[in-house]
Amino acid sequence: MIFNVSKSKLEKGNLTKDEIISLLNTNQNDIIDLMAIANSKRENNNITYSKNIFIPLTEICRNYCGYCTFRKDPNDNNAIILKDKTEITFQLKNAEKYGCKEALFTFGEQADQEKVVKIALKEKGFENMNEYIYDICESTLKNTKLLPHTNAGVLSYEEMKSLKEVNVSMGMMLENSSDRLRTIEAHINSPGKDPKVRIDTIAEAGRLKIPYTTGILIGIGETKEEIADSLLTIKNLNDKYGHIQEIIIQNFRSKKGIPMEKNPEPSLLDMIRTVSVAKLLFSDVSIQVPPNLNYETNQVFLLCGADDWGGISPITKDYVNPDSPWPEIDHMRNLTKDAGLNLKERLPIYNKYINETYLNDELLHRTLELKKSLN
């Protein structure tokens, strides 16, 4: 027995909510054991990353998350209302020269509810944001070898159905499954962060057989119980649909001027506990910890079962966390090697989804071709 949970149960990973909560509360006596068991769950010695370019299509958003600096006001003269296709194509071609394989489109949610965006879309001949996203992804495929991954927040079944044709995978952070966070700073002004709405989006992506990236944001006022619920929510979705390719355990980073400026960032031990528990629950799904948000400490997560560094961009910043530059890929290679593991580049779609069930003929062909160029 470790932390009141039998060792064989820990190894099997079918943990109850109470057991998860107790693991999320482990202290000095047990935390090293927890890490060791989680670490033993890794399927192999490869730690993956995706070489990407991050392109924010719009900074306008219908939500006001208490932790966000990405979102801009529609009256802000510096806001990106709608990034122009010519500029995007130029950036994508440059990304190709740098060896990027993933075009990551991450941006504000349902921006076309705002008049300025509607007008900008109309000027370019589009009825709504989804048509524009589709056009940009299609043009990415036409003009480059890069593979699109769209993270647009909440989308409808019909919207995802059309985007599936031009994306090899999609994603959206669940953030947390607690309704209570809609009553506090984190999500009080964010209808799109209603957990029901997010869970529906992830489920619809499952029905559509879209390889999917999701995750939780730690340190936004949630309790241990709410973290346990969130991980189990993702587990239920994956048990039902099998489309979750990776789970991001992202730590809140405080920034000047946000409503949550004074909120404490999660401690290193809290991150260690959460990453370890996530790996125990999901032995066959990658656990990603973004290395730029833990610049000094990211190596520790390799010791508790993390197996992916996520997107690392050699050319663009992390627009969501602009003060946290990406580490150099060589630096991550050295840190990974130092832990006895190998850094390996991957595509934005994980290997087990590269087949006819998840990709149309064109995307499958493109993915297999690009895969040949990975070392």
Ligand SMILES: O=c1nc2n(C[C@H](O)[C@H](O)[C@H](O)CO)c3cc(O)ccc3cc-2c(=O)[nH]1
């Ligand atoms: O650079 C970032 N990439 C983010 N990514 C991309 C991620 O790091 C990887 O590039 C992809 O997961 C590759 O498959 C996300 C992808 C999602 O589907 C959902 C959420 C995120 C969040 C971030 C993020 O905050 N910063």
Ligand SMILES: C[C@H]1O[C@@H](n2cnc3c(N)ncnc32)[C@H](O)[C@@H]1O
């Ligand atoms: C793209 C993802 O970035 C995360 N995100 C948004 N703001 C912050 C922050 N201050 N710190 C860390 N992560 C953040 C959210 O989880 C969002 O879904």
Ligand code: SF4
């Ligand atoms: S985190 Fe995403 S949904 Fe929330 S305000 Fe920022 S851009 Fe909008």
